[in-house]
Amino acid sequence: MSAPVQANGARRIRVGQIVPSSNTTMETEIPAMLRARELILPERFTFHSSRMRMKKVTKEELEAMDRDSDRCADELSDARVDVMGYACLVAIMSMGTGYHRQSEQRLHARTVANGGPAPVVTSAGALVDGLKAMGARRVSVICPYMKPLTKLVVDYIESEEIDVHDYCALEIPDNLEVGARDPMALVDIYKQVSLQGIDALVLSACVQMPSLAAVPVVEAEAGIPVVSAAVCTTWQMLGKLGLETRVPDAGVLLSGRY
The missing domain is CATH 3.40.50.12500 (Rossmann fold)
Known part of the structure; x- marks a missing residue:
């Protein structure tokens, strides 16, 4: 159509x-x-x-x-x-x-x-394909999930032949609370994960955790490609x-x- x-x-x-x-x-x-x-x-x-x-x-x-x-x-x-x-x-x-x-x-x-x-x-699938399109083989990831779900996300990304160098789990179980977060908080949170030798940073591996406003700011500050699931x-x-x-x-x- x-x-x-x-x-x-x-x-x-x-x-x-x-x-x-x-x-x-x-x-x-x-x-x-x-x-x-x-x-x-x-x-x-x-x-x-x-x-x-x-x-x-x-x-x-x-x-x-x-x-x-x-x-x-x-x-x-x-x-x-x-x-x-x-x-x-x-x-x-x-x-x-x-x-x-x-x-x-x-x-x-x-x-x-x-x-x-x-x-x-x-x-x-879009997160995996977007990272591959940029040639990113080693990444760090920020998730709002509890640690067991965050580990599932890390394992899934690695099953697609992308190495997860480091990750941060914010451990927020309530989905509405995740959606209410200030995206600019990520400008400080990203500093909690190692960027050593990575090709890209996944600032939000969750389409509910707001991050859009922070993406260009962190990308300019960190000097590496920054993406989110959205x-x-x-x-x-x-x-x-x-x-x-x-x-x-x-x-x-x-x-x-x-």
């Missing part, structure tokens, strides 16, 4: 997101990046969400939530979105190594069966849409080089 064209000739694109019910960040950071892009490039975006129940970031709640993602894919494909993002990194990574590929294929198949085929991006998701959505991967003030991954 081709996206509609506005009267001024700009392509209008519908962005769908499968969002945990307690997530308050992906529906702000993804639109913020794409609205900033609209100031320098012609495409125009609208945003549409379907929600899966989840309040506490525990393995049990994440597994139950993931089972609800099929319904969300059906609902968003009813709206004939042009691209679909699964907005929960840890839900995918807690399901076992490589699960993002299985999830993306299954959810895409749901859109096809519903007559509204759309590419599906998972934040987990930045990587935006990058991969643009790629799936065949658009230039350029967003102002969102770090080097969205500079248009990759």
